[in-house]
Amino acid sequence: MAPLxxxxxxxxxxxxxxxxxxxxxxxxxxVLAAYSFNDSRFALAWEGFTLDWxxxxxxxxxxxxxxxxxxxxxxxxxxxxxxLGTALGVGLHFSRFRGRELLWKSFYLPILVPDITQxxxxxxxxxxVAFPLGLTSIILxxxxxxxxxxxxxxxxRLDAFPGSVVEAARDLGAPPLVAIRKVVLPLAxxxxxxxxxxxFTLSVDDFLIAYFTAGPGASxxxxxxxxxxxRGVTPEVNALATLLLAFSLLTMTAAMLFxxxxxxxxxx
Amino acid sequence: xxxxxxxxxxxxxxxxxxxxxxxxxxxxxxLFLLPxxxxxxxxxxxxxxxxxxxxxxxxxxxxxxxxxxxxxxxVRSVRLAFICTLICLVVGFPLAWILRGMGxxxxxxxxxxxxxxxxxxxxxxxxxxIVLLRQEGVVNSALLRLGVIGEPLPLLFNEGAVLVGLVxxxxxxxxxxxxxxxEKLDPALLDAARDLGAGRWARLRKVVLPQCxxxxxxxAILVFxxxxxxxxxxxxxxxxxxxxxxxxxxxxxxxARDWPFGSALSIWLIAASLGMILLAGRLTxxxxxxxxxxxxxxx
Numbered sequence: 146m147a148p149l150x151x152x153x154x155x156x157x158x159x160x161x162x163x164x165x166x167x168x169x170x171x172x173x174x175x176v177l178a179a180y181s182f183n184d185s186r187f188a189l190a191w192e193g194f195t196l197d198w199x200x201x202x203x204x205x206x207x208x209x210x211x212x213x214x215x216x217x218x219x220x221x222x223x224x225x226x227x228x229l230g231t232a233l234g235v236g237l238h239f240s241r242f243r244g245r246e247l248l249w250k251s252f253y254l255p256i257l258v259p260d261i262t263q264x265x266x267x268x269x270x271x272x273x274v275a276f277p278l279g280l281t282s283i284i285l286x287x288x289x290x291x292x293x294x295x296x297x298x299x300x301x302r303l304d305a306f307p308g309s310v311v312e313a314a315r316d317l318g319a320p321p322l323v324a325i326r327k328v329v330l331p332l333a334x335x336x337x338x339x340x341x342x343x344x345f346t347l348s349v350d351d352f353l354i355a356y357f358t359a360g361p362g363a364s365x366x367x368x369x370x371x372x373x374x375x376r377g378v379t380p381e382v383n384a385l386a387t388l389l390l391a392f393s394l395l396t397m398t399a400a401m402l403f404x405x406x407x408x409x410x411x412x413x
Numbered sequence: 414x415x416x417x418x419x420x421x422x423x424x425x426x427x428x429x430x431x432x433x434x435x436x437x438x439x440x441x442x443x444l445f446l447l448p449x450x451x452x453x454x455x456x457x458x459x460x461x462x463x464x465x466x467x468x469x470x471x472x473x474x475x476x477x478x479x480x481x482x483x484x485x486x487x488v489r490s491v492r493l494a495f496i497c498t499l500i501c502l503v504v505g506f507p508l509a510w511i512l513r514g515m516g517x518x519x520x521x522x523x524x525x526x527x528x529x530x531x532x533x534x535x536x537x538x539x540x541x542x543i544v545l546l547r548q549e550g551v552v553n554s555a556l557l558r559l560g561v562i563g564e565p566l567p568l569l570f571n572e573g574a575v576l577v578g579l580v581x582x583x584x585x586x587x588x589x590x591x592x593x594x595x596e597k598l599d600p601a602l603l604d605a606a607r608d609l610g611a612g613r614w615a616r617l618r619k620v621v622l623p624q625c626x627x628x629x630x631x632x633a634i635l636v637f638x639x640x641x642x643x644x645x646x647x648x649x650x651x652x653x654x655x656x657x658x659x660x661x662x663x664x665x666x667x668x669a670r671d672w673p674f675g676s677a678l679s680i681w682l683i684a685a686s687l688g689m690i691l692l693a694g695r696l697t698x699x700x701x702x703x704x705x706x707x708x709x710x711x712x
Binding site: 155159162163166167169170171173174176177180229230232233235236237239240242248251252254255257258259260261262263265266267268269270272273285286288289292296321322325346350352353357367370371374382383386387389390393394397 | 429430432433434436437438440441443444445446447448449451452455504507508511514515523526527529530532533534535536537538540541542543544545551581584585634638639641642643644645649659662663666667672675676679682683686690
């Protein structure tokens with residue numbers, strides 16, 4: 146890193162402080178990833194490069210099942226939340242009804258409230274209506290917080306464009322649904338795609354809400370990782386954790402590229 | 414629901430409000446607001462023979478939270494969340510300030526470097542600290558080999574480990590809002606203050622700090638609320654000595670099966686979170702704390 150170029154030269158102290166901050170954030174994860182390639186059952190010293198732990202991850206029946214569950218949960222909840230969240234974002238952008246901003250603010254609550262309270266609340270309602278716990282209950286639980294993220298991005302994206310584009314379409318005689326399909330949705334597309342990627346990642350990464358709403362038998366990858374950690378550290382966890390890490394970074398980076406590519410308001 | 418006045422040609426789309434906003438709102442009500450209300454109801458009920466909520470209604474669950482056994486955990490949770498927020502603020506401010514002073518390409522890279530960790534899985538981050546801190550972990554074996562210590566230090570399963578894990582997770586959530594408010598600081602203001610004879614500290618206190626207050630408040634919300642309710646970090650890094658209210662709730666709901674008490678504890682947590690949001694709204698004076706929300710770490 147060479148942050149010394151630029152309008153003001155960074156002092157030595159600043160550079161060291163900044164570097165330590167970044168090292169603090171990255172070192173643990175880098176060490177973890179490095180050890181996932183370490184040929185030693187007890188991750189003490191470096192004993193050579195191996196892919197054995199990754200082989201273990203890919204051949205484990207339990208991990209395979211958890212991965213499959215995760216794929217089902219995350220795909221289903223993402224599809225549902227993208228449809229609902231996009232409609233919400235579009236609807237809130239164009240409509241003017243009383244209490245609109247209050248309603249919008251209440252969609253921030255699932256983002257702000259601690260996960261554990263949401264997990265407890267979802268478990269309570271599932272128990273009250275005797276809804277069987279399993280993959281379906283996790284899907285419903287995930288939709289409840291994913292919608293907010295999708296709607297947030299869609300609305301931000303639409304807010305960055307002048308309303309006149311849609312008015313022009315209506316002037317040219319497009320019925321509302323056609324205007325939405327031909328003008329609004331294409332405009333919102335980068336936001337929708339980014340929203341979908343983020344919603345999917347949040348679902349794949351979620352441990353706590355899935356843990357509460359899974360019931361026995363329906364375990365997702367994070368739940369699997371959690372029980373592997375609790376049971377005692379084996380190098381397979383390093384490999385699985387590193388894979389999950391790589392997945393989150395890839396999808397979130399893709400989400401960011403979509404938001405940037407679409408132009409519009411820059412929201413760093 | 415629709416209240417279109419008829420002006421503007423987006424009216425037809427506005428007329429669809431019920432169909433666009435309605436379904437998501439229904440989900441919000443059924444899978445978020447209603448469940449929270451049920452938790453409120455459970456918190457006010459007695460425990461039946463299986464721990465299930467039963468009548469008569471009672472405040473006993475809330476009273477029970479003040480039992481020294483539980484109060485200790487509640488106090489520790491608030492203390493750890495407060496210390497974590499403070500550390501993030503004290504460390505995050507200089508980081509944000511340094512970011513502000515960087516040249517454009519370096520700054521973009523550095524910003525990305527701060528956003529990336531907030532996209533990584535919480536379990537993975539906490540697990541990485543286990544690899545570092547456990548008895549035969551990286552830190553202990555390094556120190557042993559260097560001869561700094563004679564026998565491994567107990568680095569894991571205490572409040573210190575929990576704090577390290579929490580700060581590691583939430584530092585970016587403080588740096589980013591701080592940076593975005595510092596970014597708006599007009600350099601001319603600093604020059605003007607200097608011309609008027611303000612020293613380094615006076616400029617920091619009278620110009621910079623007021624400017625970054627909204628960012629600090631937003632960051633404090635983003636750090637304090639999830640920290641207070643955290644479960645994974647104290648569970649994996651804290652052991653019995655680092656237990657926080659999230660662990661107590663999980664224990665009551667899933668292990669002890671005392672749902673009324675677990676619900677009462679959740680209500681405390683929600684109350685503290687909402688109180689924090691309202692307080693922040695008053696501090697910034699505009700009540701518009703929802704804006705910088707968790708959106709600040711979104712790409």
